[in-house]
Amino acid sequence: MQNFKNKLYNYETPPPDDMWSKISGELDDQKVVHLKGFRGRSKFIYYGAAAAAALIIIFVSSIFLNKNSNEFSPEQNSKPSSFFSSATVDSINRNYQMLEKIINTPKDKKLLASNNVVTDGFSKKYITIAGPEGQPVRISAKVATLILSADKEYPPKPVWNETIDKWQQIMLSNTFSPTSSGIMDMLQMAGNNVE
Amino acid sequence: MQSNHIPSETDLIQGCINGDRQMQQFFYQNFSTKMYGVCLRYAGNENDANDILQEGFIKVFKNLEKFRSEGSFEGWVRRIFVNTAIEHYRKKVKLYNVTEVQENTVEDTSLDALDNLATKDILKVVNELSPGYKAVFNMHVIEGYSHKEIADILGITEGTSKSQLARAKGVLKKSLEGYLKTNKNISS
Numbered sequence: 001m002q003n004f005k006n007k008l009y010n011y012e013t014p015p016p017d018d019m020w021s022k023i024s025g026e027l028d029d030q031k032v033v034h035l036k037g038f039r040g041r042s043k044f045i046y047y048g049a050a051a052a053a054a055l056i057i058i059f060v061s062s063i064f065l066n067k068n069s070n071e072f073s074p075e076q077n078s079k080p081s082s083f084f085s086s087a088t089v090d091s092i093n094r095n096y097q098m099l100e101k102i103i104n105t106p107k108d109k110k111l112l113a114s115n116n117v118v119t120d121g122f123s124k125k126y127i128t129i130a131g132p133e134g135q136p137v138r139i140s141a142k143v144a145t146l147i148l149s150a151d152k153e154y155p156p157k158p159v160w161n162e163t164i165d166k167w168q169q170i171m172l173s174n175t176f177s178p179t180s181s182g183i184m185d186m187l188q189m190a191g192n193n194v195e
Numbered sequence: 196m197q198s199n200h201i202p203s204e205t206d207l208i209q210g211c212i213n214g215d216r217q218m219q220q221f222f223y224q225n226f227s228t229k230m231y232g233v234c235l236r237y238a239g240n241e242n243d244a245n246d247i248l249q250e251g252f253i254k255v256f257k258n259l260e261k262f263r264s265e266g267s268f269e270g271w272v273r274r275i276f277v278n279t280a281i282e283h284y285r286k287k288v289k290l291y292n293v294t295e296v297q298e299n300t301v302e303d304t305s306l307d308a309l310d311n312l313a314t315k316d317i318l319k320v321v322n323e324l325s326p327g328y329k330a331v332f333n334m335h336v337i338e339g340y341s342h343k344e345i346a347d348i349l350g351i352t353e354g355t356s357k358s359q360l361a362r363a364k365g366v367l368k369k370s371l372e373g374y375l376k377t378n379k380n381i382s383s
Binding site for chain 1: 214228248249256307310321328337
């Protein structure tokens with residue numbers, strides 16, 4: 001039996017004095033790494049929760065949108081069934097009644113009459129008026145009512161007059177048609193398109 | 196507060212698993228001198244041996260849960276240190292195949308002269324081997340790994356392991372002769 005094998009196998013010698021403090025320090029670092037890992041997991045959970053919340057919001061929104069579009073489905077289009085849609089129709093009709101009283105010039109009356117050809121409540125939502133150069137401009141009936149009613153003969157609310165004067169100036173200098181941007185307006189339009 | 200009570204192996208292992216720093220220090224005190232000896236056998240210098248020792252203890256503390264009490268605990272710890280040393284040198288280790296003829300020419304008896312040397316001197320001679328030869332020599336001759344085990348750990352074939360050992364023994368024999376000559380000259 002070769003003795004050197006045993007000698008080498010059992011060879012012992014003390015390591016440097018500072019070795020334990022190095023190992024101990026590294027073990028502490030490992031704990032920090034472990035914490036980082038935990039934070040990483042909690043961050044992942046946070047993102048997962050955020051994604052789940054976003055999906056829930058999208059799901060609920062889609063249900064809400066479907067419900068609204070069903071309210072304006074062809075089967076029910078003869079009469080708006082919800083309180084919201086009937087209130088909107090009433091409001092638009094009232095606006096038209098006011099416009100008829102306000103508009104005096106034959107040209108504007110003709111335009112208003114052409115707008116009235118379509119008797120459907122939602123079609124009255126926008127009217128076409130003549131721009132400063134005679135070009136047709138589509139505007140919201142509600143805004144038109146306010147603008148036209150700013151006339152001194154028929155002032156609805158004096159506090160609005162100054163603002164509406166500014167709007168009139170802006171409108172006279174612009175030729176593009178206003179577009180629907182409100183979510184409820186878009187829903188109404190979507191309902192009309194389904195019809 | 197330092198206690199004089201010596202924990203059992205099971206308590207020591209459990210304490211280290213639980214992250215008890217006192218137990219870990221006790222564990223270190225128990226094994227550090229033996230394992231430093233292992234590290235010095237595989238490393239080319241003290242700095243590398245220190246790195247291997249530090250890395251090895253961290254690995255042991257991390258993997259203590261995996262010890263299944265199916266064999267010697269010290270053997271399990273030693274294996275981790277050997278593997279750590281091998282990993283440390285994996286990039287440096289270059290293994291060349293030698294022929295069967297070369298393998299058979301080196302007799303085990305040629306190393307008998309090592310028996311007459313002090314352990315530190317044996318270590319000096321062994322450390323003259325290149326990292327590849329030293330790894331195979333240490334694993335097979337000193338630790339008792341089979342060539343198959345060496346082949347698996349080093350990612351080589353059994354044949355390469357055998358040929359590396361033969362080459363290592365040849366180089367070791369030459370180194371030993373040179374060492375003995377030098378020492379004779381010094382003593383005379």
